[in-house]
Amino acid sequence: MAKSEGKAKKVSQKWRHYEASGDKVDRKNKHCPKCGDGVFLAKHADRMSCGKCGYTESPSKPESESKA
Numbered sequence: 001m002a003k004s005e006g007k008a009k010k011v012s013q014k015w016r017h018y019e020a021s022g023d024k025v026d027r028k029n030k031h032c033p034k035c036g037d038g039v040f041l042a043k044h045a046d047r048m049s050c051g052k053c054g055y056t057e058s059p060s061k062p063e064s065e066s067k068a
Contacts, residue, residue, distance in 0.1 A: 030057075 017040050019026045029040040032050040041048040049056045
């Protein structure tokens, strides 16, 4: 089996986390407060979490839902 055969290397897709408008670049996702500006929080259905350090944010529920 030659070196060129086998699994293909995954390409980084960090460009999806930024949006450019004119001379300004904006971040789409929040960054991790522990790791710094280069690490983004992953969006899940019920939370946002950091894949590097494990930091997790849960959205706060309104008072009417929590007492039900």
